[in-house]
Amino acid sequence: MKVSAWRRYAVKPLMLRLTPTTIATFVGSVSLLAVAGGAIGYAVGAKTTVQKNTAAPIVVNSNIDTAEAQQLRAMQARVAEMQAQLLRLDALSQHVAESAHISVQEFSSAPAKDSKGGPLTQDLSVLGEHNIDLRLQELSQRLAQKETQLQALDSVLFNKRLQNNQSYLANLPVRNAAITSTFGYRTDPFTGRAAFHGGIDFSGAQGADIYSVASGVVSFAGVKAGYGNVVEVNHGNGYTTRYAHAQSIVAKAGDLVAKDQLIAYMGSTGRSTGTHLHYEVLLNGKQIDPASYVAVALKK
Structure with missing residues (x-):
């Protein structure tokens, strides 16, 4: 009788049937809790970082200044130098051309604003540092063109001077x-x-x-x-x-x-x-x- 009574009131083991749907729901809930916890932690950490940054600025690691970065800056400086040189040559050639009564447009290295075209072979905006190298090549070509133009201008002036050389040195x-x-x-x-x-x-x-x-x-x-x-x-x-x-x-x-x-x-x-x-x-x-x-x- 006692045994039967014990068996009657004894707690039966709890059996859980985990179906795929149940497992997915559980995993999703845990993931949401993890994301929420991470977001809360990030917000707290960001607030703490802002407060710390207010007190002291962030120090950038000097090791980030690599040899590649130095080379890139040197190339950028070279581009700027060549552009300035080209502008000076443009001003000089235009001044001399005007003095010789020659069309200024014939001795300008600046590209025309209109009449552009051709197939798109490479978008320079996505080339990064390679864009600088291409810019250097372009400027080198324009400087060579400017040299040819100035030589032509010198030849024109020489011919003009020969035609009137007596008045040039007549003093x-x-x-x-x-x-x-x-x-x-x-x-x-x-x-x-x-x-x-x-x-x-x-x-x-x-x-x-x-x-x-x-x-x-x-x-x-x-x-x-x-x-x-x-x-x-x-x-x-x-x-x-x-x-x-x-x-x-x-x-x-x-x-x-x-x-x-x-x-x-x-x-x-x-x-x-x-x-x-x-x-x-x-x-x-x-x-x-x-x-x-x-x-x-x-x-x-």
Whole structure:
């Protein structure tokens, strides 16, 4: 009887039947709880981080500055430098073209704003650092194009100058002076024999002003055998003028000189018999007769 009673009131084991639906529901609930817990934890952590950041700024790890990043910055700096150089060349070529009365558009390296086309082979916006390399190639090509354009411009100006070269160098290096010796063969004042004279001699007072006949760059200023104190001015396109036997020199090598700018004072240094200026015109290093230039200057 006791045993039967015990069996009657004894708790039977609980049997759970876990169907697939039940398992899925359970797993989903656990996942939702995990996500919710994570979100709450993130929010608490973010709030704590904000509070900490308010007190002290975040320190960036200096190790992130890799060699690759340095190379990328160097390429970016090179692009900026080439762009600035191209802008300067554009400004220079446009100024010279306008001075030569040539269409400015012919010497502009800036691409046209309209009339663009062609198939899309690569979108540069997604290339990252490779975009910089392509930009460098593009700028190099444009700089090469600019060099070709400037060479063409120089050729145009050279032809214009040749057409009117007498007026370009047609000026007197001294004022109120007389011509005492011309270009060509003459009797040498020291030997008494026939010798070639490569310029024109102008007589004048000791210390008289000597001027550059045209604008240019002083390529030499100093002493040369036979010439004494001498100044040479490079006028471009192969033309150089030489001023010899000066008492003293004013200009220095590398100076930019303008037409009629004082460069020296007349004297009798070097192989000279008295105070005078020995004046030469050279084309590609060869002495040519300055008489045509002087004749035009005297007619003015």
